[in-house]
Amino acid sequence: MTNPATQNTEWSITRRDVLLAMSAGLVLGVGSLVVPKRYFRMPQKAQAFVAKIQNYQLDIADVIVRGMREIGVSTDELKGKRILLKPNLVETASGAPHINTHPLVVRGAIEAFLQLGSAKVMVAEGPGHRRDTLAVYEESGLADVLTEDRIPFHDLNYITGYDLANTGRQTSMRTLTFPALFKEVDWIVSVAKMKTHHWTGATLSMKNLFGVMPGIYYGWPKNALHQAGIVNSILDINATLKPHFAIVDGIVGMEGDGPIMGDPKRVGVLVMGRNLPAVDATCCRIMGIDPYKVSYLERADNWLGPLSEGAIEQHGETIASMRNNFNLIETIPAHQNLRLA
Amino acid sequence: MRERAWLKRLTRETLSKRFVAGGGIADRVQGQFRTDATAWGILALQSAEEEESVLEKHRGRLATEQDKDGCVSVSHHHLEPFWPTALAILAWQAWPSNHDALSRAVRFLLNTTAIQYPRTPDSPFGHDTFLKGWPWVAGTHAWIEPTALAVMALKATGDAEHERVREAVRMILDRQLPPGGWNYGNTVVFGRSLHPAPDSTGAALTALAGVVSEEKVEKSLAYLQGEVDRLVTPISLGWALLGLSAWDSWPENGLTLVESCLAHQSRYGDYDTSSLGLLFVGAFSGEGKKNGPFFRRSSPKSVIAA
Numbered sequence: 001m002t003n004p005a006t007q008n009t010e011w012s013i014t015r016r017d018v019l020l021a022m023s024a025g026l027v028l029g030v031g032s033l034v035v036p037k038r039y040f041r042m043p044q045k046a047q048a049f050v051a052k053i054q055n056y057q058l059d060i061a062d063v064i065v066r067g068m069r070e071i072g073v074s075t076d077e078l079k080g081k082r083i084l085l086k087p088n089l090v091e092t093a094s095g096a097p098h099i100n101t102h103p104l105v106v107r108g109a110i111e112a113f114l115q116l117g118s119a120k121v122m123v124a125e126g127p128g129h130r131r132d133t134l135a136v137y138e139e140s141g142l143a144d145v146l147t148e149d150r151i152p153f154h155d156l157n158y159i160t161g162y163d164l165a166n167t168g169r170q171t172s173m174r175t176l177t178f179p180a181l182f183k184e185v186d187w188i189v190s191v192a193k194m195k196t197h198h199w200t201g202a203t204l205s206m207k208n209l210f211g212v213m214p215g216i217y218y219g220w221p222k223n224a225l226h227q228a229g230i231v232n233s234i235l236d237i238n239a240t241l242k243p244h245f246a247i248v249d250g251i252v253g254m255e256g257d258g259p260i261m262g263d264p265k266r267v268g269v270l271v272m273g274r275n276l277p278a279v280d281a282t283c284c285r286i287m288g289i290d291p292y293k294v295s296y297l298e299r300a301d302n303w304l305g306p307l308s309e310g311a312i313e314q315h316g317e318t319i320a321s322m323r324n325n326f327n328l329i330e331t332i333p334a335h336q337n338l339r340l341a
Numbered sequence: 342m343r344e345r346a347w348l349k350r351l352t353r354e355t356l357s358k359r360f361v362a363g364g365g366i367a368d369r370v371q372g373q374f375r376t377d378a379t380a381w382g383i384l385a386l387q388s389a390e391e392e393e394s395v396l397e398k399h400r401g402r403l404a405t406e407q408d409k410d411g412c413v414s415v416s417h418h419h420l421e422p423f424w425p426t427a428l429a430i431l432a433w434q435a436w437p438s439n440h441d442a443l444s445r446a447v448r449f450l451l452n453t454t455a456i457q458y459p460r461t462p463d464s465p466f467g468h469d470t471f472l473k474g475w476p477w478v479a480g481t482h483a484w485i486e487p488t489a490l491a492v493m494a495l496k497a498t499g500d501a502e503h504e505r506v507r508e509a510v511r512m513i514l515d516r517q518l519p520p521g522g523w524n525y526g527n528t529v530v531f532g533r534s535l536h537p538a539p540d541s542t543g544a545a546l547t548a549l550a551g552v553v554s555e556e557k558v559e560k561s562l563a564y565l566q567g568e569v570d571r572l573v574t575p576i577s578l579g580w581a582l583l584g585l586s587a588w589d590s591w592p593e594n595g596l597t598l599v600e601s602c603l604a605h606q607s608r609y610g611d612y613d614t615s616s617l618g619l620l621f622v623g624a625f626s627g628e629g630k631k632n633g634p635f636f637r638r639s640s641p642k643s644v645i646a647a
Contacts, residue, residue, distance in 0.1 A: 091524075093536045129525050131486065132540045132576035134609050134616075147608055158613045160373050163418070177419065198465075198531055216377065216415050217422050219477025220484065220525045224421070227456070227481050261533040332465075332531055 044306040046278035047071040050286070050316040051270045056251055060108025060270070064247060065115055067272045070315040073245070079117040084124055084185040085109050088193040088208045088249075090259060091129045092139035098254045098264040100136070101193045103145040105249040105270070109191050110151055124181060126156030126211050128221040129260070133157050154181055157215035168239030170232035170299070176240050177217045187244040188212075190276060194250035194267065194283055196258035196326050199230055201294040201334045202287065203259050204280040205246035206304075209237045234296040238276060238304055246279040247272045250286065255326035267324045269317070277305030278312045285309070288325030290340040345628065348596070351603075352389035352621045356382050359614050364402030369613050376413050379403050380428035381618025387435065388625035388633060397438070403429055404442040411449030421479040426450060427490035431634040434497045447498050447643075450475070450491050451505050455483035467529025472512035473505065484526035485516055485541045489548035497634045499643040501552060510552050513545050521560030537561075539568045543580030543623075547635055550587035562588055569598065575612050575620035578602050582623030583635055591627040599624040 049067035053060065087101035110121045123146060130136050133155040137143045146153050161177035182188065192208035200207055210222055210233070218224045225233040250269040256262040269286060273279040277300040281291035291297045291307045301307040309319070328335040359367045359382065365374040366382035383399050407413050408420060413429040415422045426446050433443045455476035460469060474483030475491040488509050495506045516526050522537025523545040529535070542565050549558055565581055569592050572578040578598055585591050592598070602620060606612060612620070626633065 091536060091538070130538055130540070131525070132538070132574055134574040135538075135540070135572075135577050137609075138574060143608065152610070155613070158368065158615065160368055160375065160416075161419075215477075217419055217478070219422065219424070219481060220486070221527075223476065223481040223484070224478045257531060257533055260535065261530075329531070 043308070043311055044275075044302050045311050045313065046273060046275035046306050047313040047315060048271060048273040048275075048278050048282040050282060050314065050319065050322055051272075052268055052317050052322065053251055053270055054268045056102050056104040060105055061111035061115065063270060064108050064112035064272065067270070067316065068112065068116060068245075071273060073116065073274070075117040078113065078187075080119045081117075081186040082120045082122070082184065083113045083118045083187045083189060084122050084182070085113075085189050085191050086208065086212055087123065087125055087142065087191045088195075088203070088211065089125045089127050089133075089136045089140055089142065091127065092136055093260075096260075096264075097141070098193075098195075098252050098262075099260055100140045100142075101191050101249050102251065103140065103142040105247070105251070106142060106191055107145050107149060109189065109247055110149060113189075118187075122152045122154060122185070124154035124156050124179070124212075126159075126179070126213065126215055128210060128215075131157070131215065131220050154179075156181070156212055157220075159214055161214050161217055164240050166236050166240055168232075168236030170235045170239075171228035173228055173233075173236065176236060177214065178212060178241065179214055182212075182241075188241060189245040189247065190243050192246065192248045193259075194248050194253035194265075194269075194271075194287065196255055196262055196287075196328065196335065198257055198259075198329075198332050199334055200234070200296060201338050202280070202284055202289055204248055204283045205243075205276045206234050206238050206280055206296060206300070209241060209243060210234070212241065213237065231296045231299065235299055235304070238300070243276055245272070245274055246276045248279060248283050250283065253287070253326065255287075256329055257332070263327070265324070265326055267322070269322050275305040277301065277307060281307040281309075282312060282314070282319065285319045285340060286322050286324065288323060288340050289328075289338045293338045348599075348621070348624055349389040352385050352625075353391055355617065356386060356614070356621075360399075361402070364398040366399060366614055368615070370611060372614075374402070375614070376403060376406050376415060376425040377428055378614035378618070380413075380425055380432040381615045381622070383432040384428075384634065385618040385621035385625075387432075388622055397436070400433055400436050400439065403432060404439055407442055407446065411445035411447075412453075413446060422477060423449075423453070423479060424475075424477045424487045424490070427475070427487065427494040430494035431490075431497055434494075434634050443498065447495065447500065450495065451500070451503065453479075454505075456481060457483075465531045466527065467534075468527065469512070469515045472515055473508045474512040475509070482526075483512060485513065485523050486525070486544045488513060488526075489544040492548040492552075493635055496548075496551070503643070506552075510549065513548060514553065514557060517545070517558070517561060520564070521562075522564040523561065537564055539565060539572055539577040540580040542568075543577075543582070543584030546584030547580070547587045550636065555588065558588070562590060566590060566592075570594070572598065573602055573605050574609075575602055575616040579616070579619035579621075579623035583619075583626050586623075586626035587636060595627045596624060 190205040474488035
């Protein structure tokens with residue numbers, strides 16, 4: 001299970017980069033570290049598609065197909081492939097459907113991948129807060145959708161795992177234990193929710209992958225990853241798993257005290273792309289958040305993917321036309337100074 | 342009586358399809374041996390009055406998985422997630438032929454704690470982060486279900502009066518949500534009270550039965566009684582039935598709920614063995630026979646003193 005998008009990372013060096021690197025060298029030469037470390041890395045390129053979609057009743061599959069085609073995902077590439085969609089199911093609460101990825105976005109993604117030639121699509125999740133995955137699956141409304149569509153759902157919290165060497169090496173964990181089910185799929189797609197987060201600032205497609213780590217090995221609320229460092233764990237999981245695609249549900253997101261207790265935020269947007277840091281950086285800009293201030297994104301920059309607006313080829317709507325600042329809570333340390341100028 | 346016979350037969354038949362050659366129980370049909378699945382399977386089969394020779398075989402296999410220090414982990418390759426130790430104690434406690442495995446597991450639990458943090462005025466957490474309990478995984482904080490399981494296990498082995506159990510009871514009470522109920526173990530974060538969950542609430546109530554007064558948990562009992570009729574999944578329903586039963590509040594429609602939950606496998610697929618075992622244990626808990634390992638409130642002598 002490898003990610004061609006990662007294997008064929010598009011590298012390019014511009015005149016601006018050379019000048020920046022030279023200036024960085026000069027600054028280093030006088031013994032200072034004032035230049036952000038992103039300038040010491042080879043800049044990467046990626047694409048993101050931003051779709052305006054006002055509500056969940058519209059044809060989401062059509063929007064996703066259009067987005068995937070625009071950024072070069074072909075039927076040849078997906079033909080016969082087994083796709084695993086990983087939504088964001090955390091917990092449920094009365095009157096708070098905006099906690100979880102909306103079931104109709106998951107349905108749209110399923111239909112889109114099947115239309116583009118995939119052989120099989122499955123949905124899997126291992127919630128961090130609720131030990132009873134099936135309860136969240138049922139109460140979120142996803143069970144109704146997948147039962148009707150005859151799409152299998154897998155509880156990742158109880159699946160026996162297999163170990164991979166931790167290629168991210170940001171935490172002290174030498175290996176990461178992933179669900180054995182992952183050996184049977186070709187693409188892993190993070191189908192995330194656009195939310196603020198009281199520990200990390202924002203939770204989008206990269207943070208969503210915490211949910212693939214089985215609870216039987218990492219506990220609930222995946223506290224072993226918290227102890228190893230949330231930011232470092234996000235980086236290690238993404239670096240080791242190498243997910244293939246991301247779709248972020250920002251039709252109704254969550255602002256304020258996310259990822260559970262925040263308020264609904266109607267943005268009317270879906271963001272997608274092959275490169276998760278680029279997708280998340282685009283989401284942040286739409287949310288009015290500076291992606292360079294979100295620690296795990298800043299660390300991922302030009303390693304797992306680019307954050308710079310200039311390095312992300314934007315398709316669909318412009319960020320400026322979709323920007324809708326999410327409410328941040330200044331008393332929450334992870335929210336302080338996140339606002340994009 | 343008819344229902345009891347039906348439940349006994351179903352438990353034996355369903356779990357026997359998951360038996361592993363040589364002893365132990367797999368995580369699902371044609372799955373792999375797992376310690377938690379084996380422990381829950383033993384507990385369910387014990388409730389179904391399975392033959393002692395069958396139980397002995399599975400208990401013996403579980404004992405082979407025990408580490409030298411007494412812990413029982415999810416697998417030999419993953420020693421840090423030691424939370425099945427408490428389940429193994431519950432599965433072994435009616436097994437006199439291996440007192441050694443049981444006492445080593447009890448010693449391990451009593452000598453192991455979670456990471457604690459001194460309380461600070463600016464802490465974003467509402468709970469007392471310094472109270473000792475048990476974690477899911479070594480080197481992490483204490484959470485509700487592993488602590489509740491450890492309390493149940495130590496109550497069953499005659500260690501209810503041990504200081505670790507007393508402190509764990511205080512820890513569980515401290516994590517009770519202001520409106521009643523428990524979740525995985527955070528109460529208030531950044532000033533917001535979090536949501537309760539039926540599974541965590543059922544586990545906490547089972548652990549606290551017999552060691553605290555009803556007054557201290559009445560809001561949580563009311564929460565769970567209000568939830569139980571809508572539960573259709575095995576972990577939530579299993580723990581809810583156990584928790585209510587522990588406080589003599591088993592719902593009259595308990596077995597109907599269990600039947601409905603089992604029927605939902607047509608929607609969700611076959612339940613994993615641990616979830617199924619828990620559901621069966623919850624189903625049997627309505628018999629009013631409070632001598633099962635989950636309900637043992639005292640014992641004449643601690644297993645480690647014997």
